[in-house]
Amino acid sequence: MRKLLRHGLASKVLALLMCALILPAQARVIPDLYEVVEAVPSRGAMDRASASSRGLERVFVRVTGDATIGDNPQLKTVLERAQQYLQGYRYTREDNQLYLHLSFDPQAVSDQVHTLGLPMWPNNRPATLVWVAVDTLQQGRSALREEQYPELYAALEAMALERGLPVDFPVMDLNDQRNMPLGNLWALDERAAERASVRYGPDATLMGRLLEVSGERWQASWLLIHGGRSYAFDASGTSLEEVALRGIDEAANLMAQRYAVRPSGDSGPRGTVIVEISGIDSFADYTEASAYLQGLAQVSSADLLSVDSDRMRLALTTSATLQKLRDALALNRKLEAGADSDPIDLTGYRAPLGSADNPLHYRWH
Numbered sequence: 001m002r003k004l005l006r007h008g009l010a011s012k013v014l015a016l017l018m019c020a021l022i023l024p025a026q027a028r029v030i031p032d033l034y035e036v037v038e039a040v041p042s043r044g045a046m047d048r049a050s051a052s053s054r055g056l057e058r059v060f061v062r063v064t065g066d067a068t069i070g071d072n073p074q075l076k077t078v079l080e081r082a083q084q085y086l087q088g089y090r091y092t093r094e095d096n097q098l099y100l101h102l103s104f105d106p107q108a109v110s111d112q113v114h115t116l117g118l119p120m121w122p123n124n125r126p127a128t129l130v131w132v133a134v135d136t137l138q139q140g141r142s143a144l145r146e147e148q149y150p151e152l153y154a155a156l157e158a159m160a161l162e163r164g165l166p167v168d169f170p171v172m173d174l175n176d177q178r179n180m181p182l183g184n185l186w187a188l189d190e191r192a193a194e195r196a197s198v199r200y201g202p203d204a205t206l207m208g209r210l211l212e213v214s215g216e217r218w219q220a221s222w223l224l225i226h227g228g229r230s231y232a233f234d235a236s237g238t239s240l241e242e243v244a245l246r247g248i249d250e251a252a253n254l255m256a257q258r259y260a261v262r263p264s265g266d267s268g269p270r271g272t273v274i275v276e277i278s279g280i281d282s283f284a285d286y287t288e289a290s291a292y293l294q295g296l297a298q299v300s301s302a303d304l305l306s307v308d309s310d311r312m313r314l315a316l317t318t319s320a321t322l323q324k325l326r327d328a329l330a331l332n333r334k335l336e337a338g339a340d341s342d343p344i345d346l347t348g349y350r351a352p353l354g355s356a357d358n359p360l361h362y363r364w365h
Contacts (some may be wrong), residue, residue, distance in 0.1 A: 028127045028166040028203075033062045034087075034104040039097055048089070048100060052082035055102040056109075062164035063109060065121035065256020067249065074116045085109060119260035122297035124331060126203035126226060126255060127166045130156070130248075131193065133185045134240065136212045143182055144210075145172050152241055159245045163252035168200060175199065185209070188223040190230060203331065204255070208247045210240060222247045224254055227330060258327055261298050261320045273316045273325060273354040277335070279364040280310050289334075289364050290314075298328050313359065322354055329362065336363045 036058050038051035056079055057070045069075060078085075087103045113120050132144035146153045146169065153169065160167040170176045176196060184192035186209050193205045204226035211219045220235040220243035231254050235246035275293070280286050289312070293302040298320040305313040318325055329335055338361030351357035 028125060030062075030123045030125055030164050030166060032161075033123055033164050034059055034106050034109060036102050036104075038100045038102065040091075040100045042098065043091060049083060051100045052086060052089075052102060053079045055100075056082040056085060056104060058162065059104050059109060060113075060118075062162070063113060063121060064119045065164070065252065065260045066119060067163070067253065069118070072116075072118070074118075078112055078116075085112075117262055119256070119262050120297055121164070121256045121260040122328070123164075125164065125166055125259070126331060127168060128204040128206050128224075128226075128251060128255075129168050129170065129197050129200050129202035130206045130208070131170060131180060131185055131196070132208045132210065132244065132247075133182060134210045134212075135186075136240075137215075141182065141186065143172055143177070143180070143185060149240075152244060155241050156244060156248055159248045160252075163249060165248065165252040165255060167206075167248065168202065170196070170200065188221065188232075190223070190225055193223075193225055204251075206247060206251050208244070210243055212240070218243045220244070220247060222250065224251050226255070227258075227327060259324070261324060271318065273318055273322060274305070274313065274356050274359040275316055275329075275354075275362065276311060276313045276359040277362045277364050278311045278338075280307075280312050285364055286312065292332060292334075296328055298325050326360065329360075334365050336365060338362060 036055040038055050040047045040051050057075075060069045060075060061067055066072075070079075085104045085108045087105045089103065090101045092099050092101065110120070112118075133141060134144050134149075135141040142148070144152070156169075157167065170180070179196035179199075180192055185207065188207045188209065193207055197205050204224060207223045207225070209221050213219055216238045218237050218240055220237075222233050222235065224231040224233075233250050235243045235250070237243045237246065277289055280289060286307075290302060290304070293299055293314060293316060299316050299318050301317040303315045303317075305315055307313075316325070320328075326337070330337065354360055
């Protein structure tokens with residue numbers, strides 16, 4: 001997680017970067033889902049075991065996308081044996097506090113997710129741009145800036161890391177202020193969000209307005225915009241930080257609901273979806289596209305059916321719903337979805353989308 005478009009870049013490099021950012025963003029792979037840090041009172045074995053259990057629960061929250069997964073009785077025995085899933089650990093000390101850095105084995109955790117039939121949220125996740133406006137009793141209304149609220153920014157990034165949701169924040173320079181006027185941000189204006197977010201190329205946009213009602217009462221309205229859909233939700237609490245963190249937390253819940261799949265099939269038995277990809281101009285394109293499809297958590301196998309000129313047709317075996325599969329494919333900016341043809345023959349038969357007679361169409365860039 002980082003601030004984007006830092007100042008000081010050479011103008012030529014910046015221009016090239018801006019051109020690249022106009023393209024649809026590609027999902028960001030989260031590399032540290034399986035690494036956590038726990039505060040511990042000592043280096044003793046009991047404290048290490050307790051911290052390992054807490055840390056593994058946090059990992060399961062990130063991997064499944066389910067913030068309440070720790071309440072699952074199936075997970076209790078796994079958490080009790082948390083140290084069996086460790087790849088390594090080390091200690092550090094800061095301000096007289098001892099910390100235990102834990103690294104868990106991704107394959108071992110994934111195997112347990114599969115065994116227990118838990119949802120799996122793949123680690124290629126939508127990068128989310130966060131715009132926030134704050135209205136306080138003393139200072140009035142303003143767009144949230146890191147310089148004004150450094151501790152809140154740190155808390156938001158920590159929550160995003162905890163949930164495994166990649167987030168970025170606008171730099172709020174003159175361009176951002178012009179493209180996202182404060183009034184539009186407070187109104188949670190979707191058109192303004194689309195216009196102002198172009199320079200960052202996010203997969204999703206999260207807008208929030210946080211209102212101080214009284215000294216110990218805050219209210220917030222949030223809007224998550226992603227994949228042609230909008231999700232509105234509210235939050236209330238006793239502090240600015242509380243209602244702000246709930247925005248990140250609920251955004252992660254919504255993303256996980258959209259992209260998480262159960263290894264055993266959260267939508268019934270496995271089925272086959274036919275996909276046709278054009279724009280395959282070289283063996284490198286073929287290799288990259290095939291490897292990408294094979295690596296999708298929603299796909300158990302991708303079998304090549306035919307190659308014709310620059311087109312290849314594949315059969316994807318999946319237990320995910322067709323919509324979840326299409327959502328996952330939409331996260332790769334090299335795949336541009338074509339229009340659904342939905343052909344109907346003379347008898348009135350409508351070929352199902354994703355069938356051999358009506359495959360999903362994409363173009364590789």
